Amino acid sequence: MKRHIATTCAATAALLTGCQTSPADPAPAAIYATADHASGVHAVDAWLLGKPRVAEASSSAEPRTLALESVTAELLAAGIRCIEEQARVVSANIANANTPAYKRRFVKITTANIEAGGHVYQVPVVQSVDTVFATGALEVTERCLDVGIDGEGFFSVILPDGQIAYTRDGRFHVDADGKLVTGAGNIVTPEITVPADTLEISVDPYGRVSGRTAGAPDINTQFGQLQLHRFVNPGGMRSAGDNVMRPTDASGHPMTGTPGSQGLGTLKQGFREGSNVNMAKELVDLQLLMKQQEMLTKVLAHFGMIVP
Numbered sequence: 001m002k003r004h005i006a007t008t009c010a011a012t013a014a015l016l017t018g019c020q021t022s023p024a025d026p027a028p029a030a031i032y033a034t035a036d037h038a039s040g041v042h043a044v045d046a047w048l049l050g051k052p053r054v055a056e057a058s059s060s061a062e063p064r065t066l067a068l069e070s071v072t073a074e075l076l077a078a079g080i081r082c083i084e085e086q087a088r089v090v091s092a093n094i095a096n097a098n099t100p101a102y103k104r105r106f107v108k109i110t111t112a113n114i115e116a117g118g119h120v121y122q123v124p125v126v127q128s129v130d131t132v133f134a135t136g137a138l139e140v141t142e143r144c145l146d147v148g149i150d151g152e153g154f155f156s157v158i159l160p161d162g163q164i165a166y167t168r169d170g171r172f173h174v175d176a177d178g179k180l181v182t183g184a185g186n187i188v189t190p191e192i193t194v195p196a197d198t199l200e201i202s203v204d205p206y207g208r209v210s211g212r213t214a215g216a217p218d219i220n221t222q223f224g225q226l227q228l229h230r231f232v233n234p235g236g237m238r239s240a241g242d243n244v245m246r247p248t249d250a251s252g253h254p255m256t257g258t259p260g261s262q263g264l265g266t267l268k269q270g271f272r273e274g275s276n277v278n279m280a281k282e283l284v285d286l287q288l289l290m291k292q293q294e295m296l297t298k299v300l301a302h303f304g305m306i307v308p
Contacts, residue, residue, distance in 0.1 A: 074114055076300045078123035082109055083293045085126045090286045093277045100139075101169040101243060102275040104132045104282075131245075133234045135168075136274040144201050145172040145180075146272045151265020153228030156254070157186035157244060164189065165244040166229060166237070166254070168273055180209070180224070184242040192224030205266040207259040228264040229254035 086107045096102040110127040113120050138148045147170035149155075154166035167182065175181045180192040194201065197214035204210075207226035212219065231237065236250025247254060260266045 073300070075121070075123055076296055078112075078125060079296050080293060080300075082107070082124045082126055083289050083296070085129075087286060087289045087293070089129055090282050090289065093282045094279065094286065097275050097277040097279045097282070099243065099275055100171060101136060101167065101273040102277065103168075104134075104275075104277045105129055105239075106132065130235055131237070131239070132276060134276045136276040138268060138271045139274050140270065141272050142270045143171075144203075144269060145174070146170060146270055147172060147203050147226070148268045148271035148273045149228065149259075149265045150205075150268050150271075153230050153259065153264040154234075154245070154254075155182075155226065156189045156229055156256075157182055158189055159186055159240065159244070163246070165240050165246050167244040169243045170267075171272055182242075182244075184244075186242070186244065188226070190224065190227060192226070194223050195221075198223075203267055203269040205260060205268070207267055226259065226267065227256055228259050229256050230262075230264060231255070 089105050089107050093104050106129070108127045108130050109124050111122040112125045113122055115121070135149075135151075138150060149168055149170065154168055155170060156164055156166055159165050165186070167186075169182060171183050172180050172188065173183065174194045175185065175187075178193045178196060180188045180194065182188065192209050194209075194211070195213050195215075199212045199214060199217060201209065201211040201223075202220075203226065207228070208222055209224045209226060210220050210222040213221060231247065231254055232252040233250060234245075236248050236252070237245040238248055240246045255262065257264050
């Protein structure tokens with residue numbers, strides 16, 4: 001049975017060297033690779049088997065006790081669940097590869113402990129789905145209400161529930177009330193109202209929104225001021241759908257200022273920010289995940305077990 005568990009651990013460990021690590025982080029297996037010779041199991045990744053070699057890697061919860069015969073199925077179940085979540089997130093990245101200002105997401109994996117036969121085994125579990133906030137390339141559109149952020153910062157908007165959220169998607173429109181809104185209809189804050197007889201609109205690098213109107217065609221009238229907001233930890237923000245993010249305690253409070261000041265980026269009218277998804281990488285990742293899932297399914301079938 002220990003030999004079977006070791007085989008399953010080695011198979012399941014493949015998912016840890018795969019797709020969904022942050023670009024800034026090494027692969028988890030590279031951090032936790034070791035062997036538990038004392039248990040008599042040779043060359044098995046300690047991410048899955050044996051007592052944790054790095055304290056931060058293990059769950060703080062008490063290990064669940066299982067019959068030794070159940071450990072193999074538990075390892076397989078954990079691996080398959082992680083792969084399914086990874087595949088879901090990778091598929092979403094691929095689907096949004098052409099969505100302006102979309103930020104790539106990745107699955108962060110940690111471990112939980114189970115106990116059987118006097119030994120503690122580790123199984124992979126999904127810890128969170130995090131966002132990579134690398135800036136996408138600015139693309140020329142020549143549309144006057146497309147505004148790209150060249151550097152750090154977010155626009156703020158009012159969601160339908162009245163809460164403030166943040167986005168880098170500067171594809172703006174003017175609604176029926178003359179207010180500047182996003183493509184999803186969320187009002188940009190501070191609110192900017194564009195007169196109904198406006199002939200043209202300009203947005204300068206520092207966020208001043210102005211234009212000429214039919215009533216005063218020879219005067220450039222300022223309609224409002226765009227502001228930008230940045231966070232100490234933007235990775236702590238959480239998606240609210242429609243390409244907007246909500247702040248959390250982890251992200252901290254926003255620091256607000258005029259574009260071009262306080263470390264904030266400047267604005268470029270007639271540009272939009274592209275997605276930061278690398279389509280080729282995501283396709284390779286998805287293919288690898290499918291192979292890993294197939295491998296674990298074959299191991300499951302070999303042992304004649306049902307995933308718990």
